[in-house]
Amino acid sequence: MPEEINFDVNFKTEKFARRQLTLFLMIDCSSSMEGGRIGSVNETMKELLPELVEMEDANVELRLAILTFATECQWVTPMPMSPEKMAANGWSYLSADGLTYFGEACMELSRKMSRKESGFMKSASSSFQPVVILLTDGEPIDNYKPGLEALWKNSWFKNAMRLALPIDDQCRLDVLEEFTGKKEAVLKPVTRASGLRRMLKTIVIESATIGSQSGSISDGDKYTTLVETVTDVQEEIQPDPVPSGNSDPDPATGAGAATGSDFDWGDWGDDKDSDQDSDWD
Numbered sequence: 001m002p003e004e005i006n007f008d009v010n011f012k013t014e015k016f017a018r019r020q021l022t023l024f025l026m027i028d029c030s031s032s033m034e035g036g037r038i039g040s041v042n043e044t045m046k047e048l049l050p051e052l053v054e055m056e057d058a059n060v061e062l063r064l065a066i067l068t069f070a071t072e073c074q075w076v077t078p079m080p081m082s083p084e085k086m087a088a089n090g091w092s093y094l095s096a097d098g099l100t101y102f103g104e105a106c107m108e109l110s111r112k113m114s115r116k117e118s119g120f121m122k123s124a125s126s127s128f129q130p131v132v133i134l135l136t137d138g139e140p141i142d143n144y145k146p147g148l149e150a151l152w153k154n155s156w157f158k159n160a161m162r163l164a165l166p167i168d169d170q171c172r173l174d175v176l177e178e179f180t181g182k183k184e185a186v187l188k189p190v191t192r193a194s195g196l197r198r199m200l201k202t203i204v205i206e207s208a209t210i211g212s213q214s215g216s217i218s219d220g221d222k223y224t225t226l227v228e229t230v231t232d233v234q235e236e237i238q239p240d241p242v243p244s245g246n247s248d249p250d251p252a253t254g255a256g257a258a259t260g261s262d263f264d265w266g267d268w269g270d271d272k273d274s275d276q277d278s279d280w281d
Contacts, residue, residue: 020061021128021212022080022120023204024113024160026105028136028167030070033096037137037167040196046091048204052083055205060128060212065112065120069105070098075112080120102140102175103147110147113156121156129219130160131207131226134179135200137167148178161211161223163230165190165199185227187234195237202233 027041056062063080067073076092112120113130121127151157164176166189176186190196210226217225 017126018059018061019126019128019212019214020063020080020122021208022063022065022130023207023211024109024130024132025064025066025204026109026132026134026136027066027068027094028070028100028138029068029094029096029098030100030138031097032100032138033167035096036193037196038094038096040193041135041200042091042093044197044200048201049083049087049091051205052208053087055208055212056083059214062208062212067105067109067112068094069101069108070096071101072098073101073105073108075108099141100136100138101142102136103142103144106144106147106151106179110151110154110157113154113160128211129222130156131211132157132160132162133203133207134162134164134176135167136164136176137171139170139172140175144175152181159219161207161219161226163187163203163207163227165196165203167196182227184231187230195234198237199230199234203230206230206233 029038033041052062052064062083064077064083064086065080066076068076076094077086109132111118115121115123121130162180162182162185164180164186166173166176166186169189169191171189173186173189177183180186187199190199206226206229210222210229213222
C-alpha cells in the first residue's frame, strides 16, 4: 500500500496560514462525449462555480485544476484557479472530438502534481491532500499502462483522494479501478444526463467540504467519508421517464440542450519518464 502522509500533522508549523485545497478534474472530451454528455458537464460546471466561491473562507484556499483529454490533452486552467476568478471569467464551454488517449493524460497529470518549476503544488504543510476526479465514457485507445504507472509513482497522487465517475455502462471499470486504486472509489456508471449532473455536482461539493476539514480526522478517514457520502447519494438516484419533443443541442458542446432531470443521452443527440516528486518532503 502507498505510504499515507498526514497533511494535518505537517501543517502544525504553519497553522496560521491559509491552506490550499486543489481539486483536479480530468474530463474525457473524446467524440463519444458529444451532445448530452459534454453538455451535462458544461452546464453543471457553470452552475457549480458560484457555489464553490461561497466555500472559501479564512482557512481554505480552494483551487480548481481542470485537464481535458482526447487525442491530445489540454489544461483549461494554466495554473490552479480560484472559483471566484473562474466564475468572473465565465465557464469556457468544452467541446468533444477525437480519441481517448488516457495514458498521456496520466503523464500530464503527474507532471503538474509537483512542486517543481512548472508544477501546480505547494508544500505539503500548506496544502490539504489533493482530490483527483476522473470523468470518462469509454476505454483508452492507447497503451495507457506506462502513463498510469508513472502517475502512481507520484507522491501527491498516491496520497490524493481519487474518484472515478464512469459515464455509460460501456466504460472500462477495470481501468478506472487501476486509476483510483480502490474499487469502491469507482462509482456506478451514470447512464442518464440527470444522473451525471447530480453526481458531478455532489462529487465536487463534497470533495471541497470533506477535503478541507482539519483537526483530528485523518486523511484516510476523509477519503473513506468522501467515498461513502457520494456513494450514498448515487444510491438515491432513480431513473426518470424519457419524454418526447426535445430540442437539438449543439452536437459538440451540448449548448442549448434541455436541462431538466428527465432526458437521456439519446435525447440530446449523442453519438454513440515519471515524476516522483522528490521535493515532497
